[in-house]
């Protein structure tokens with residue numbers, strides 16, 4: 428049998444209304460930095476619920492996190508954390524604030540820039556403890572040792588992994604996602620779908636992780652449409668599935684699809700989940716033809732077939748899988764290829780991938 432590694436030190440507190448259990452889990456901490464986006468913190472209801480519970484704590488707010496957090500944001504946040512001598516960093520919001528909280532926690536105890544740690548600089552000191560509270564249902568950042576950051580100078584986006592940035596606990600309260608705009612609900616739901624699917628196809632996949640991945644895929648395929656109709660039970664299920672898909676990528680990572688999606692976000696501001704969605708059919712075609720896990724791709728095809736196929740499923744959410752219909756020009760492909768080929772995600776994709784392959788893959792989606 429194949430070897431199995433499993434490490435997930437995050438305590439998961441999942442369920443409707445369970446944000447009410449925040450205070451009892453924070454008994455050991457007095458000074459907390461809350462990292463959030465500009466509006467979702469209040470719109471989601473998280474601000475009121477957290478403030479009411481943590482009256483006995485010193486709360487410091489850093490609400491400057493924009494979508495796809497960049498290095499300067501992490502620096503700013505960590506300077507505040509150091510100055511205020513906070514003991515814990517709490518990320519409240521979508522993947523952007525949760526990832527930012529992870530980067531800030533790391534830079535609060537370790538000198539230097541995130542850019543260097545992304546390039547492999549050793550993380551010498553334990554990051555400050557992290558708590559995550561998601562308000563979207565997609566990234567799974569609440570249960571991963573990953574964070575995704577953007578370098579505004581080199582115009583590059585990529586993932587960072589370190590066991591020190593696993594949250595100590597996360598509260599996944601689906602009620603906090605009810606205020607998501609339709610687009611955010613769709614994009615993040617499909618991000619979660621791609622997490623499960625990529626983990627399933629990964630060279631790091633195991634039979635145990637495959638069960639988790641397929642479980643998440645079936646829930647998302649079966650519930651995303653009803654979630655968009657604001658069926659609360661369906662929305663709760665997507666929250667659950669995105670967390671499960673997060674566990675799947677903690678074990679097996681994301682693949683070529685995520686790497687190919689990053690330039691769409693960096694150069695065109697296309698939201699992360701949507702970028703993955705646009706490229707998903709082309710990625711599956713490539714894997715069907717070139718991967719060493721063709722039987723797994725067939726199994727996925729079988730699941731998607733129940734919904735009329737993946738292209739039809741995405742169309743129902745108004746997602747065009749043509750790059751030309753998403754504002755991208757063919758002459759940009761070369762730059763996208765150069766960015767994508769460097770990503771670690773390719774190493775765990777079970778196919779040989781050349782620059783020519785990448786060029787053809789992007790081009791095939793025009």
Ligand code: NAP
Pocket residue numbers: 463464465466467468470471492493494495496520521522523524526562563564565566567568571573574575603604605606607608611614615618699700
């Ligand atoms: P996001 O960038 O955090 O947020 C997208 C938008 O949704 C923002 O405008 C945000 O508002 C708004 N929003 C969030 N929750 C809301 C709510 N409940 N009600 C109303 N508006 C709400 O979106 P995301 O897709 O969750 O995160 C994307 C980031 O996560 C990307 O950088 C991606 O690369 C990363 N990611 C990380 C992992 C990981 O394992 N760490 C995995 C996949 C993706 P505000 O701006 O006001 O917050």
Ligand code: FE
Pocket residue numbers: 566618622685699
């Ligand atoms: Fe993702």
